[in-house]
Amino acid sequence: MNPAVLVVALVVAVGSAFAQSADQSADQSAAGQGGLLFGRQAYAGLTGNHGTVTVGRQHDLDTIALTEAGAPFKGGTGRQVDNSINVDGRQVRGVSAGASWGADARSSTGSGNRALGVSVGVEHGPLTIRAAHQNRNVAPVAPAMPMGNRLDAKNSILAANLRFGSATAYAAYSVTRGLGSTPLFNPDDPYSASMASTLSTDSRDVLVGLALPCGPATLLASYIRKNDRDLANRDANQFAVGASYSLTRRTDFYASYSRITNRDGAGYAGPRGAGASALNLGMRHGF
Template sequence: MKSRAWLALLPLIPGAAMAQGSITLYGVVDAGIEYLSHVPNATGGSNSTVRMSAGNLSTSRFGLRGTQDLGNGLKGVFVLENGFDLDTGKVNQGGRLFGRQAFAGLQARYGTLTLGRQQTLMYDLSSAFDPMVISTRYSLLMHDKWMSGRADNAIKFTGTTGGVYYGLFYSTGYDSTAGGEIAGASKAGREWSASLGYANGPLSTRVAYDEVRGSTVTLQDNRERRAAVAAAYAFSSVKVLAGYRYYRGDFTTSSLRTNLYWAGVQYQATPAISLTGAAYYTDVRNSSADPLSFVLSGTYALSKRTDLYTILAYAKNRDGSAMGLSGFGPSLNANATTLVNTTEQVGAGQSQVGAIVGMRHRF
């Protein structure tokens, strides 16, 4: 009885109140059927294919998100998020249990400081200003996979004051499976970035810079730099988005420069129907091999958590470019001198058509 009485009095004692907290289980499951033309085959040619494709608009995932009130406006926060393929059950992000995100930190009035495996600031810009919201299929990621980059061993600070957004990011080893955090080689695996934005009413804009080094002692002087600027303007039911990304890769024996442009429109036709159209173009410096892609998508909401969708895409390759709809990008560790497809590369100059119908459920 006495212990219960003391417990009842604790909230009345300054500094003795029990901290309030919450933990949320959340996730997305997404899968569909995809048609894809000009898929490379074993004989060196190509054929069309129909297959199940997972994580089309949103990568399938589940996670835990928690907060705890520490008093005086300070909160403890954490996120553990796993990504997987719904069609096979395989774990994504190189087999990491919580490969999408795994971090803990503190949240205060002027921002949030977190440590762990985290989304880069370039990822944050892309998710806010890509018309396709960097969906796994047929989005900005077709032209540069790094626009949805994540980094191990990362310290991240982001905040918003008034309409001003700001962010700083530093990783001592962005990919622990490749290297980094090597004694006497402080540049190996290092990544750092900064971002600044502004939002006021229907207008929002943001800039970001990201720099990454090779992961080993041999490759630590290899350097990739990206700078991006993007903006969006929302009307009553229409949102217009556009952006530009500059890329410069300086490798041991080569270099690469590209400019990536994108623009698109999101339209909420009815409370249940939303439509998106987007175009993406990569200009490879000192080359006419410049790929172009177009995307149309539509979703129909069966409920607040479940929707049906369709996506149509066309990748146009010119003068020897070979971008497939599964995406391409320069490889830092391979000393790439041309844009290399990271998954399914079509024949040089060959275009590709893709179409998906699918379903997505959030919980």
């Protein structure tokens, strides 16, 4: 039996779930994520009494954990997995769990870019915690590198937020290993993401942030420290401030300013060894 059919059969369907999300550069009139029409996400699925099952191009579970629990800017575009199946169980006594599986149809090898992830979440009063692990196979490297000819990407994250009064404090800690595993949490700007020009294969990332509602507006701030543990030691820091203004329940405007400082030849969102700043203005609308 097709795994997707089997998983859907486990859910008593009472509704549908779908999303299409895209990036569009206003200054260049070009689509983000390599020109894909709906590069952020494009999925459909079923939701029921026992959880939700979705199929398509979706965020990996590390990105979802960061977005739901650890980042005041909601994680930006994050990382996506093509042809993926995500299963999210319903919350029971404040505890929930999820799993995902995906495969890149463009890979020439049976396991190339195959991704598997698991997550767990806990909500208790004002505290929300999410933990997730994602393992993504990478096609064999030729010739073999010092670490071997496979550099599978392994990402683990622990993210949390705590509400006190009207404000919310955020924190996240990430362990990343392998080729293609280490985009900065929010490089270039808090609402976007990109890869460094020189990849790290072993890093530890820390994020702290704050969201403070002021009427229909919300003030945002975050700080990120990327600790590269490769021999090159290409570290990076980012500080970001911003605000969002809710016009309606589905529409809001936002603005942000961020500054990245690269060290020892790191190239996150700018020339190697240099810093980069970004100013962003935008509008979001949910249909």
